[in-house]
Each structure stands twice: as structure tokens, then as C-alpha cells.
Amino acid sequence: MIVLWDLDGTLLLDTSPQGGESVFGQALKDVSGLDDVVVPDRQGKVDWQILDEMRRENQVGAELAGPLTTRFLELSEQWYTTPENACVAVPGVMDAVRAVHEHGWRNALITGNSKPRVRVKLASAGFDLDAFDWGHSFYGSIYPDRAALARAAQRAVPNGVLVGDTGGDGVAANAGGFAFVAVTTGGTSAKKLSKFGPVLTVDDWATQLEDFLATVKRLAK
DSSP: EEEEOOSSSTTTEOHHHGGGGHHHHHHHHHHOOOOOOOOOTTTTHHHHHHHHHHHHHHTGGGGGHHHHHHHHHHHHHHHHHHHHOOOEEETTHHHHHHHHHTTTOEEEEBBOOOOHHHHHHHHTTTOOOSSOOOGBBHHHHHHHHSHHHHHHHHHSSSSSEESSSHHHHHHHHHHHHHHEEETTTOOHHHHHHHGOSSEESSSSSHHHHHHHHHHHHHHOO
């Protein structure tokens, strides 16, 4: 059994200014020479999708797509290794990650973030990077949207549970055929998440960890 964790709002909270939005815009400014750029809405999108939409909306040629990605990852590293921009772990979720490992299951990731951003964000929030199975994790650097991300995960993870905090995570769980554990720690209400058919909704890890473990154990059979 593999527990696929979403990142932002599920494992950690990005409390840096505007959730690090300036990194996207600055990367495009640096490679294009533009003074002002428009950053598209990022909600529910993968990094590749955001960068591609931003480049197109600002009428920047495809020849700069590669340099844009490279610069974006460089700035992300600089941003999240700056102490005041460090992410914080969702309260109680580290206990859940440890408990998954102690039960003999594996922790992995399914996120719209690119892999280098995942690693630097987790490290900034104090997570043990060795707690995750990176070989069975999936990132938003090469897939066009969350549904495509989930279908790729489905091919590699025959028995998994997806834990996430947004409707996009619910869409991914349904697209990949994974049981969906909804968490409200990212700000989306339980009512909104209910339309995606979660097997469990977690509001507070401190009081619902045992419910979560019981649910995973039932699904692992």
C-alpha cells in the first residue's frame, strides 16, 4: 500500500509572501527582459501548466520555455532556503507520515510542484526526505494537468490512497482510481470536498490519526 500525499495544504503550508507567487513572475522577467508580467491563476494547476500559460499570456516565444523552467527552479531554491520564506508542516501530519511507515506502508507524493521544489519545500518545513518513496512519486514538471498526473500514478501504483486538500486532488484521485482521503487543512471545506467521494475527511490529525490508519488498513487488504 502506498499513501500518495499532495504537498501544499496537505503536508505543508506555504506562508511566504503570496505563497511564493513572485518566483513565477521573476523567472519570466529574468529570461525575457520584460519589466511587467502577468501571472495566471495557479489554483489546482501543475507547475508546467502555470509556466506554459504564463509564457503564452505574456507573448513570450516557445524558445524560452526551457530557460524559463531552469530559472524558475533556481529562484525556487533561493526562495525556500531563505529562513523567512520557509514552509511550515501542517499540524500533526508528520505523525501521520511516521505512522504510515511504522505500519509497513509507503509514503509517496503526488503534486503539481516540480520535484526540486518539492524537496526544498519539504526540507524547509522540517520533513525527513528519506520518509518518502521518490521512485513512486509524481510531479507537475512533465504532466500537463492533475488528471494526467494521476493517470501516470495509476500505472505505477496498483494499490494506493491519495490524500489531498483541494478539488483538484479529488479529481486526480478519481481519474487515477485511488481512494480519496480529503483534508481540510488547506482551507477547502469538507462540503466542497465531499463531491469527490472521499472515504474519510480529516479536519485534525491530532484527533483523527487512528481513523486514518484504520481506513488505510481496510483499503490495504
